[in-house]
Amino acid sequence: MTETLASLAGTTVLITGAAMGMGKMYAQLAVADRAAHVVLWDINGELLEAAAAELAGRGSEIHSYVVDVGKLEAIEAAAERVRTEVGTPDILINNAGIVRGKYFWEHDQRADIAATMAINTLALMHITREFLPAMIAGGRPSRIVNVASAAGLLANPRMSVYSSSKWAVIGWSDSLRLELAQTGHRHIRVTTFCPSYIKTGMFEGARGPLLTPLLEPADVTKRVWQAMKEGTPILMMPWTVKLSTALRGVLPLAAWDLVAGRAFGVYKSMEHFTGRK
Numbered sequence: 001m002t003e004t005l006a007s008l009a010g011t012t013v014l015i016t017g018a019a020m021g022m023g024k025m026y027a028q029l030a031v032a033d034r035a036a037h038v039v040l041w042d043i044n045g046e047l048l049e050a051a052a053a054e055l056a057g058r059g060s061e062i063h064s065y066v067v068d069v070g071k072l073e074a075i076e077a078a079a080e081r082v083r084t085e086v087g088t089p090d091i092l093i094n095n096a097g098i099v100r101g102k103y104f105w106e107h108d109q110r111a112d113i114a115a116t117m118a119i120n121t122l123a124l125m126h127i128t129r130e131f132l133p134a135m136i137a138g139g140r141p142s143r144i145v146n147v148a149s150a151a152g153l154l155a156n157p158r159m160s161v162y163s164s165s166k167w168a169v170i171g172w173s174d175s176l177r178l179e180l181a182q183t184g185h186r187h188i189r190v191t192t193f194c195p196s197y198i199k200t201g202m203f204e205g206a207r208g209p210l211l212t213p214l215l216e217p218a219d220v221t222k223r224v225w226q227a228m229k230e231g232t233p234i235l236m237m238p239w240t241v242k243l244s245t246a247l248r249g250v251l252p253l254a255a256w257d258l259v260a261g262r263a264f265g266v267y268k269s270m271e272h273f274t275g276r277k
Contacts, residue, residue, distance in 0.1 A: 005141060005229040007033050014039040014082065014089040016069055016127065017096030019047035021200045025221040026093050027051065031060045033225075037086050040064040041078065041096070069096050069123035070115055079130035088134040091228070093145045094124040099202055101273035104160040113161050120165035125172060135188055136180075142188045143228050146173040150196045150241045154248055154260070158270035170194065177233055189231030193224055196241055197269070205274035210264040212240045 013030040017023035019042035030038045038060045042048040045066045052064040063086050067078040082089070097120045100112040107113050124146050135142045151159050152166030170192055177190035197203045198215045208214050215237060227235045236242050244264065248256050261267040 008035040010036050011090040012037040013091040015093040016041045018042050019044045019051045022217050022221050023095045024051050029225045031058045035060050037061050041067045043068050070118040072126050075126045091143045095147050099162050101158045101270045116161045116165050121168045136185050144190045145228050146192050148194045150194050153245050157267050191227050191232050192234045195237045201276040205272045207269050209266045
């Protein structure tokens, strides 16, 4: 069994969606944990430059790349630059994501459906595929964190496309964990993260279901960081995500719809969603 990583000293950490929010917080944790190299990917060049400047001079070498992870060609080009200029990441945090909160028929084919699947699902696969062979060959203790969502475990109105993107991530990510274990590459551990709503602005206007308050980003990133170092296979936050998943599995569908819709308020949680402006 792979031991918990005591620190990230000497490692290379790559984080997507790193210019702001939780991505930036993960970068701060990497620097605090003495990573040798911290690689920041984001589509927003201005915010990325500011984040890199803020993190510089604290002991880690910061490398920033403007990347549109919704495009495979951009991922391939950026990955090649990272391999050449920095090296293979030891820690990969697939954090970038978007959300569109509306009924399915209101989604634009390209701006909503295609973009959500490209950024939330395909990007994680493409980025991991770029670096995983070298991570396997390197034999160093390595970690992959794939940010999914509780929405990938339970259906919810106004989240059809977002939920499907995260549903796919969970299936792929945990299958990848099993494939690595089955083929003996146990130095690489995969953590699939499934949170409920987090106070990042991304889900502005959403209301947490019963007993499920909106999560604080700083608390969440610290918990994910510890789970990553321990190699925890799946992290669900808060505890009600596990409860709702269990209830969904044992209750008849009609009964679950009543519990989720009326008792817990899950089905009404996106009624006032506005998202980040």
